[in-house]
Amino acid sequence: MKNTLIKDATIINEGREFKGSILIENEKISEIIEGNVSDSYGQNYNIIDASGSYLIPGVIDDQVHFREPGLTQKGDLYTESKAAAAGGVTSFMDMPNLIPQTTTLPLLEDKHALAQTKAMVNYGFYIGGTNENWKEITAADLNLACGIKIFMGSSTGNMLVDNREVLNNFFANAKILIATHCEDEETIRTNIKNALEKYGEDFPIAMHPQIRSREACYKSSSLAVKLAKQHDARLHILHLSTADELQLLEKGNINNKQITAEACVHHLWFSDEDYKRLGRFIKWNPAIKTSKDRDALIQALNENVLDVIATDHAPHTLKEKSGVYTKAASGGPLVQHALQAVLELHEQGKFAKEQVVHKMCHAPAQLFGIKNRGYIRKGYQADLCIFKKEKHTVNKDNLLYKCGWSPFDGTTFSHTITHTFANGHLIYNNGKFDESIKGQALIYNR
Structure with a gap:
């Protein structure tokens, strides 16, 4: 070189x-x-x-779904990391809801072996928590994992951890950061049942924020915070989508926090008004909410209540995104344009350029303790x-x-x-x- x-x-x-x-x-x-x-x-x-x-330092994206192994019709470690490089993203952290799910050390090692030959940029991987593996995961040496991912609400791949005793055990015994997807499953199921009774399977896409509601988000996030405080666990709440959840968090320096949280680009850019124009193409879990929620997330990032900006890059094929509401997949690709989108928010007066760099480059390195990355520093x-x-x-x-x-x-x-x-x-x-x-x-x- x-x-x-x-x-x-x-x-x-x-x-x-x-x-x-x-x-x-x-x-x-x-x-x-x-x-x-x-x-x-x-x-x-x-x-x-x-x-x-x-x-600037390369962007570190702490939440992506590059879909390999097992779901490579959507994306893979090569294609999506190449898109990341084109977007100025030099490191990514990939999620475990794959086929097979990354829920054991051997499977985590297999993903590292794949990335060594395919990933165009630097890589980290979460290991997934389930209702069955808490003892194995919390007892293991997890130096290869960036964190333990726990789905407290079900999403693509359905790794839902809904056993309260298991959740308690994870928070009580985890030796590394726990990253949570927070949506209350019982609330969502009730909302879907009510919508099906009223509309049938093809209810309006604009109802997505009512199905995966702010109440579902807050109920789950508040439980995660409660468990983290009870056990002094290191908690990172992924993709907050509501103003309500911000009251669960504290303002301050990321290095002094035991509980951190992130906002994702789509929750900072779109609002529920955009469902009319884009429909299923902005169907994410958690759902994009109102413009007031969007503005509150931006303010919380500027006030250091929220700590990082990520993408939740989650590609699906066009076929998978089509069909009636209950069949259309949730998630979409973002990693190639995340930095440009947040720089556009800077142009709109929402963020200083220094804040863009802090939330997308410095803060993820601090939050995960990434060695010698995330800053322009000698060595x-x-x-x-x-x-x-x-x-x-x-x-x-x-x-x-x-x-x-x-x-x-x-x-x-x-x-x-x-x-x-x-x-x-x-x-x-x-x-x-x-x-x-x-x-x-x-x-x-x-």
Whole structure:
């Protein structure tokens, strides 16, 4: 790998924006130079002129479903990590609701082996909790896992943990972070029963926020918080969707929190008004709620009540997304355009650029204790993204998702991702890929 000089960029890192250059040597950031460098500097390096562009740490997405093994008609570790690289995402953490479900150490090791040969960027994997495996999981050495994923509400793959005693045992005995999908199953089943009686199977898609309701979200999230406090467990609540749940959380520095939570891009971008236009293409679990909920999530991120921004990237084929309400799959692809979408929210005055970098790059590294990533620091892995203020329109010709569609189809963003480095390797360069070097497994400081 040839050493690289990224020259004369506008660097956004650790709450600062400044002009500077970065040297990359042997996968790592070897020097950060503030101000301009001379034209003769770095003659022995591969030089990238980043004048007029922004340079940030690579995005770390703590919640994706790349669908391998077993569901590869939707996506796989190669296709979706390639899309991630095009979006400036240099590390991902993948969920266990697959075929087979990642609920044992041998199956977790199998996923790592797959990723070593297929993942274009860096990777981490959750191990899944079930109603049967709490003893095995909580007793195991989980250095290979970024966290224990517990579905307190059922979703794709149905790994629902609905046994209260089992939940209690997980929270009492887990040695690493527990990440939860929080929706109360009994509430949802009652809502579906009532809707079926009134409409039959094809009830309006706009009812999705009433089926997977704010009451279902709050009831489950409040239980997770209660159990975490009772057992002093490390809890991370995934994809909050309501203003109501924010009262369960505390404002503050992520390093001082035992309970953290995230917002996902679709809950920050869309509202229930968009069901009329996009229908099943924005059917997610938890459901997209009102514009007031969306605004409350944005405010909570700015006030450090919510800690990270992720995607819940969850591709399905167009066939799987079609059909009546009860048959149409929940979830959609987002990882290629997440950074652009949040930068667009910056353009709308919702976030400072420094806050975008904090919530998408720094905070995930802090939250999971990821070693030597998430920041532009000397000695850290050179996971980097360069973007510029240039319009980019999403269309089917530039989509990289295996499923072939995006809820952002036809959307024009104000920024374009131009370069992505993973471990000092320039994997993405203005639409072209160098696939000669694969990503690396994330290592956690525990």
